[in-house]
Structure formats: structure tokens, C-alpha cells
Amino acid sequence: MGTVWFWLVAALLTTYVVLDGFDLGAGAIYPAVARTDRERRTVLKSIGPVWDANEVWLLTAGGSLVLAFPKLYASSFSGFYLPLMAVLWLLILRAVAIEFRNHLEDRVWRPFWDVVFFVASLLLTVFLGAALGNVVRGVPLDAEGYFFSPLWTNFTTRGDRLGILDWFTVSAGVTSMLALAHHGALWVAMKTDAPVRDRAVKTAAWTWPILVVAVALVTVLTFRVQPHVPERLHDEPLGYAFPALALIGLGLSLWMRRRGRDAGAFLGSVVFLAGMLLSVAFGLYPMVLPASNDVAASLTVHNAMGPAHGMRVALFWWIPGMALVAAYTVFIYRGMRGRVDVDREGY
Numbered sequence: 001m002g003t004v005w006f007w008l009v010a011a012l013l014t015t016y017v018v019l020d021g022f023d024l025g026a027g028a029i030y031p032a033v034a035r036t037d038r039e040r041r042t043v044l045k046s047i048g049p050v051w052d053a054n055e056v057w058l059l060t061a062g063g064s065l066v067l068a069f070p071k072l073y074a075s076s077f078s079g080f081y082l083p084l085m086a087v088l089w090l091l092i093l094r095a096v097a098i099e100f101r102n103h104l105e106d107r108v109w110r111p112f113w114d115v116v117f118f119v120a121s122l123l124l125t126v127f128l129g130a131a132l133g134n135v136v137r138g139v140p141l142d143a144e145g146y147f148f149s150p151l152w153t154n155f156t157t158r159g160d161r162l163g164i165l166d167w168f169t170v171s172a173g174v175t176s177m178l179a180l181a182h183h184g185a186l187w188v189a190m191k192t193d194a195p196v197r198d199r200a201v202k203t204a205a206w207t208w209p210i211l212v213v214a215v216a217l218v219t220v221l222t223f224r225v226q227p228h229v230p231e232r233l234h235d236e237p238l239g240y241a242f243p244a245l246a247l248i249g250l251g252l253s254l255w256m257r258r259r260g261r262d263a264g265a266f267l268g269s270v271v272f273l274a275g276m277l278l279s280v281a282f283g284l285y286p287m288v289l290p291a292s293n294d295v296a297a298s299l300t301v302h303n304a305m306g307p308a309h310g311m312r313v314a315l316f317w318w319i320p321g322m323a324l325v326a327a328y329t330v331f332i333y334r335g336m337r338g339r340v341d342v343d344r345e346g347y
Contacts, residue, residue, distance in 0.1 A: 002069075004315075006281075006288065008064060008068070008318075009061060010278065012061035016057035018274060019329075020055055021125075022186075022269075023187075024184065025180035026184040026187060028180060029185050029200070030121065032199060033185070033196050033203060042196050042342045043192070044117075045340045046187065048098070050336065052095070053328070056325060057325070067318075069299075069301070071303070072288050075141070078146055079139055079148055079149055080131070080164070082150075087124065087128075087131075090123055093120045094117060097114075125180040125181065126173040129173040130172055130173035130176070132280065135289060135290075136172070136222055136280060136284065137168055137226060137290070139291065140291070141298065145303075150163050151164050152164065153166075157225050178211040179215075183270075185204035186268075186269050187266055189204060189257075190263055190339075197262075201257065211250075215246075226283075228283070228295075233283060236282075239282045242278045242282050243276075245275030246272050246273075246276045246279060249268045249274070252271060286301045287299065288301060
């Protein structure tokens with residue numbers, strides 16, 4: 001039952017990154033693709049109907065995590081308290097910027113919220129990647145499964161004095177920023193017309209090769225920092241299907257973009273992100289939070305899971321509940337098909 005919930009939570013987090021990732025990426029490239037107020041409203045309108053709906057998947061993932069792995073939830077939220085509060089504030093500021101921007105037509109008001117939206121979006125793309133880097137690298141868990149990490153120490157990836165930021169987690173954060181910026185650029189290209197679309201396509205074009213290099217680098221670093229990942233792939237070669245899926249997605253996004261097929265290019269980015277995140281989940285299993293100081297102290301699907309009976313019963317309400325969330329998501333996206341029209345009422 002622990003394995004079932006492990007993959008359910010992994011699927012929820014992957015869905016969140018794929019969906020909310022493009023609107024975070026759109027914010028990260030905001031100044032590069034939008035030069036006038038009308039163009040900025042065009043970018044905002046491309047994500048306006050869905051950005052808050054996308055975050056529902058983060059809430060469902062968090063709720064499922066509490067249910068399935070309460071010890072992991074307690075440990076993570078105690079050890080990562082500072083960065084989690086930073087992420088929370090960035091999400092709040094980003095939401096406020098989107099909602100408040102058009103309340104006043106003022107030369108100071110709108111540019112101020114534009115900057116807030118851009119900075120919050122950009123930092124979130126980095127923070128989410130750094131958070132994943134911390135999970136891959138591991139944290140210094142004590143005998144009771146708890147830890148505390150300052151924001152940074154000496155940037156080492158080994159020992160008991162690990163910081164949240166080090167050379168590996170920063171690399172993961174930069175790679176995340178590039179991946180989501182590329183993802184967001186392809187979304188904006190798919191949803192807008194020239195000149196915003198043309199700038200978005202150019203942004204996707206120059207981020208793609210840098211992203212390829214960053215992904216290759218962070219993969220090599222992952223194998224060095226977390227030896228469990230290559231060992232897992234060696235023992236279960238079928239797991240190579242996930243990184244292969246990511247490579248196919250990267251290639252597809254390039255091929256489709258060069259042929260002017262915006263929807264196909266965005267789909268390729270979706271496949272890439274899903275392949276990368278599922279590769280991480282497969283490589284870490286059965287660990288849910290590795291211990292950097294002692295592998296035996298790691299939290300796994302076995303020692304971090306909740307009562308088995310409760311987890312079995314929970315599936316009976318989780319399945320219809322998630323079916324409703326999925327149906328709601330499909331309904332929203334079907335209703336906003338096509339390119340945006342900034343002259344209509346809304347963002």
C-alpha cells in the first residue's frame with residue numbers, strides 16, 4: 001500500500017509541476033516577451049483562467065502526503081520551515097500581483113505589480129528546483145527522523161552540517177528555472193499572437209540548448225551525490241524508460257517548434273518534465289527522504305507510511321475526489337482553448 005501511495009503522490013506532484021510550471025515560467029519570462037501594457041495583459045490573460053486552478057494539484061498532493069506519509073510531512077515541514085515559508089510568501093505575492101495589477105490605471109501601480117509578479121515567479125522556479133535537489137541529495141536526519149538545515153553553511157553535500165543551498169541544490173534550482181522558463185515560453189507561444197508569440201518562440205529557442213546542457217550536468221551530479229539512483233537503475237533497467245521519455249520530450253519540443261507547431265512543442269515540454277520528475281521518483285524509491293548522514297536512517301515508504309488500513313480505506317474517497325479535480329481541470333482547459341483575445345473582459 002505504501003508503494004501505491006508513493007506513486008500516487010509522485011503523479012500528483014508531476015501534474016502540479018506540468019500545469020503550474022507553465023504559468024510560473026510565463027512569469028519568469030514576462031519582461032522578455034511583453035514590452036507594452038497591452039502585451040503584458042496578453043501574457044497575464046493566457047494564464048489568467050487557470051493559474052489558481054493549477055495550484056489545486058499542489059493542495060491535493062500535500063493532502064495526500066499528510067495522509068500517506070505523515071512522518072515525512074512532519075519531518076519535512078520542520079526541517080524546511082524557512083524555505084517553505086519563503087515559497088508560501090512568494091505564492092501569495094504572485095497571486096496578489098496578478099489580481100491587483102489592473103485595479104488602477106497608474107504609471108507606478110501597474111509597473112510595481114509587474115515587477116512583483118516577475119520576481120516572485122522567477123524565484124519560485126528556482127526554489128522548487130532547489131527543494132527537489134534537497135530531497136535527492138538527502139538531509140541529516142536524526143534517530144527520530146527529524147532534521148534542521150540552515151539556508152546555507154559551507155556548500156558541501158556531505159555530513160551533518162548541510163545547508164538548504166549548496167552547489168548541487170543550486171544547480172538543480174537553475175535547471176528548474178531553465179526548464180520552466182522554456183515550458184512557459186512554449187505556452188505563451190501557443191496562446192498568443194505576434195509580436196508576443198514571436199518573442200516567446202525566440203525565448204524558447206535560446207533556452208533550449210542551455211537547458212540540455214544543464215540537464216546533462218545535473219544528471220551527472222545526481223549520480224555523484226545520490227548513489228542510490230544509479231544503483232536503482234542498474235537493478236531495475238526498465239527505469240531507463242523515464243529518462244528516455246524526458247529525452248523524447250526534449251527532442252519533440254525542438255522538432256515541433258522549428259515547424260511552427262506550437263501545441264506540439266508545448267506537448268513535448270510536458271513529456272520532458274513528466275519524464276524528468278518520474279525519473280527522480282523511480283531513482284529514489286523506496287526512499288521518500290534520504291538521510292545524508294546515514295542511509296539506514298532514511299525515511300522510506302515502509303517506515304514513513306501511515307496505518308495500512310487507513311490508507312486502504314482512503315483510496316475509496318481519494319479516487320472519486322481526484323476524478324472531480326481532473327474533470328474540473330479538463331473543463332477549465334476546454335473552455336479556454338485557442339489563442340487569447342486581450343480585448344475581451346478579463347485579465
